[in-house]
Amino acid sequence: MAEDLVLDTAIRDWVLVPLSIVMVLIGVLRYFVSKLMRSHKAPDQKIVKEGQVVIRARNLKAAANFIPAKSFKSRKTYFTNEENGLLHIPPGQAPNPQAQMFSDPNMATDMMKKNLSMIIPQTLTFAWVNFFFSGFVAAKIPFPLTQRFRSMLQNGIDLSTVDVSYVSSRSWYFLNLFGLRGLFSLILGEENATDDTQRMMQMGGGFGMDSSKSLGAEKDSLDIIQHDWVLPKFEQRAEAVLRKLMK
Amino acid sequence: MVGAKEANLVERLESQAEHGGGGVWEYLCLVRKLKLRRSDKVLKYGLQILKDSKARSKLGGEEWTLYEQVAIAAMDCHCFSVAKDCVKSLQKKFPESLRVGRLEGMLLEATGSWEAAEKAYDRLLEDNPLDQVLLKRKASLAKSQGNTSASVEILNKYLEIFMADYDAWRELAELYVSQQMYKQAAFCYEELILCQPTVPLHHLAYAEVLYTMGGLENLQTAKKYYASTIDLTGGKNTRALFGICMCTVAINQVTKGRNKEEKDGSELQSLAAGVLVKEYKQKAPKNLAPLLTTTLKNMKLI
Numbered sequence: 012m013a014e015d016l017v018l019d020t021a022i023r024d025w026v027l028v029p030l031s032i033v034m035v036l037i038g039v040l041r042y043f044v045s046k047l048m049r050s051h052k053a054p055d056q057k058i059v060k061e062g063q064v065v066i067r068a069r070n071l072k073a074a075a076n077f078i079p080a081k082s083f084k085s086r087k088t089y090f091t092n093e094e095n096g097l098l099h100i101p102p103g104q105a106p107n108p109q110a111q112m113f114s115d116p117n118m119a120t121d122m123m124k125k126n127l128s129m130i131i132p133q134t135l136t137f138a139w140v141n142f143f144f145s146g147f148v149a150a151k152i153p154f155p156l157t158q159r160f161r162s163m164l165q166n167g168i169d170l171s172t173v174d175v176s177y178v179s180s181r182s183w184y185f186l187n188l189f190g191l192r193g194l195f196s197l198i199l200g201e202e203n204a205t206d207d208t209q210r211m212m213q214m215g216g217g218f219g220m221d222s223s224k225s226l227g228a229e230k231d232s233l234d235i236i237q238h239d240w241v242l243p244k245f246e247q248r249a250e251a252v253l254r255k256l257m258k
Numbered sequence: 259m260v261g262a263k264e265a266n267l268v269e270r271l272e273s274q275a276e277h278g279g280g281g282v283w284e285y286l287c288l289v290r291k292l293k294l295r296r297s298d299k300v301l302k303y304g305l306q307i308l309k310d311s312k313a314r315s316k317l318g319g320e321e322w323t324l325y326e327q328v329a330i331a332a333m334d335c336h337c338f339s340v341a342k343d344c345v346k347s348l349q350k351k352f353p354e355s356l357r358v359g360r361l362e363g364m365l366l367e368a369t370g371s372w373e374a375a376e377k378a379y380d381r382l383l384e385d386n387p388l389d390q391v392l393l394k395r396k397a398s399l400a401k402s403q404g405n406t407s408a409s410v411e412i413l414n415k416y417l418e419i420f421m422a423d424y425d426a427w428r429e430l431a432e433l434y435v436s437q438q439m440y441k442q443a444a445f446c447y448e449e450l451i452l453c454q455p456t457v458p459l460h461h462l463a464y465a466e467v468l469y470t471m472g473g474l475e476n477l478q479t480a481k482k483y484y485a486s487t488i489d490l491t492g493g494k495n496t497r498a499l500f501g502i503c504m505c506t507v508a509i510n511q512v513t514k515g516r517n518k519e520e521k522d523g524s525e526l527q528s529l530a531a532g533v534l535v536k537e538y539k540q541k542a543p544k545n546l547a548p549l550l551t552t553t554l555k556n557m558k559l560i
Contacts, residue, residue, distance in 0.1 A: 242485070
């Protein structure tokens with residue numbers, strides 16, 4: 012039954028290839044548009060400081076055993092004490108990112124710009140594909156696949172009898188949307204790739220990017236750390252080294 | 259930190275450039291990447307490229323990076339006319355740039371017009387209050403004017419925000435040592451050890467500060483840090499070997515009157531003395547070795 016389906020070469024010439032080309036061109040265009048719109052945002056002093064505090068706390072955690080116990084203890088209190096420790100955030104004062112966003116119009120416009128460069132072209136192309144190319148098979152992949160891939164490859168065709176290795180046009184659009192990243196990194200350079208999937212992740216996580224959380228985590232791990240000065244061991248090791256040298 | 263492989267490559271490219279074998283641009287790029295201070299070479303070869311308009315145009319946009327590099331090297335070599343020309347052409351190309359503004363400030367600083375330099379930095383800081391290079395330049399400006407306490411103050415303010423910047427900690431530590439504020443210096447060195455626990459130089463410096471402070475506890479700790487320096491350098495650090503000897507003597511002096519129950523049975527000091535004698539016999543001028551031996555004997559270490 013699957014062998015019965017013969018795809019018109021016109022489909023290749025007028026759907027498959029143009030769709031891919033359009034997707035690439037849109038990707039490139041979007042890259043340049045977002046580059047134009049990107050605003051250089053000066054980092055906020057508080058955010059910079061929080062990042063540095065986290066790095067320093069991590070260093071302290073990692074190398075705690077290299078400094079004397081007294082020094083470690085004073086640093087630990089400096090970081091974690093309940094009054095004005097660097098890592099201590101008074102309860103209820105943790106900044107709410109949502110509220111922050113509304114209070115800072117810059118942040119909102121930044122979001123808008125990001126969304127503009129991402130969502131608008133995507134909805135437009137999706138509407139375009141949907142309008143012109145929906146509801147037919149556009150390509151066939153040269154290997155068989157299980158039924159589970161049906162929803163991925165045959166979006167827009169509701170026929171359970173068609174073999175899964177046929178790809179509907181709308182699914183071809185999605186495959187292009189997510190699969191062209193490698194090509195973009197070739198065209199636009201390594202880090203410039205317009206990485207949709209990553210950006211979506213950022214969108215999801217970006218709202219809740221909560222610095223107080225990472226500070227709190229560092230505080231907790233500093234609280235439970237046990238100090239065990241390793242320097243006394245070094246005396247014996249140094250002795251061994253010198254003995255070797257004397258031989 | 260420059261790895262052995264990179265250091266080799268630098269040496270090779272340098273000798274290649276010296277003998278006219280090309281690779282000058284690669285050499286300059288590498289020096290820039292590794293942040294080496296070879297100002298005389300950079301000035302010589304960089305000017306070679308900048309004067310040759312064909313070679314210069316081949317670089318494309320990198321040309322301006324080279325201008326910056328040569329300008330800084332020229333300031334370091336006191337070739338102010340060259341530096342001025344470089345900065346001027348950069349100014350023409352990027353009139354509003356922060357990076358060029360910094361260079362202008364540095365040029366003023368290099369020629370000794372402190373006030374003008376400070377004004378330039380302050381003006382730039384107004385727009386970019388969190389620019390690390392500018393803040394550090396202000397600290398060094400104060401230092402080169404001989405105003406160490408002001409420099410300390412600026413660095414302290416800087417480290418309040420950028421507290422993970424270990425280069426700044428090191429600078430501050432050295433400033434404190436020069437001011438004989440050893441307690442503060444020790445704190446800075448502890449911070450450095452936390453950042454880079456495997457760099458023996460920090461251990462050594464910390465030990466020296468502790469030794470200078472004196473007191474039994476500090477001396478014992480200092481000895482331990484000298485020991486860790488020996489371990490980390492494989493016993494190649496002569497200063498640490500001497501440090502062990504000095505610490506032992508000082509500890510003995512402090513504990514002289516007390517009962518000897520906690521006398522440690524380690525042979526570290528005698529071993530260190532032995533290695534010192536051996537090293538001096540091998541490497542130092544002939545008349546030094548006997549001198550050392552008598553000194554160590556006086557200290558009752560061998």
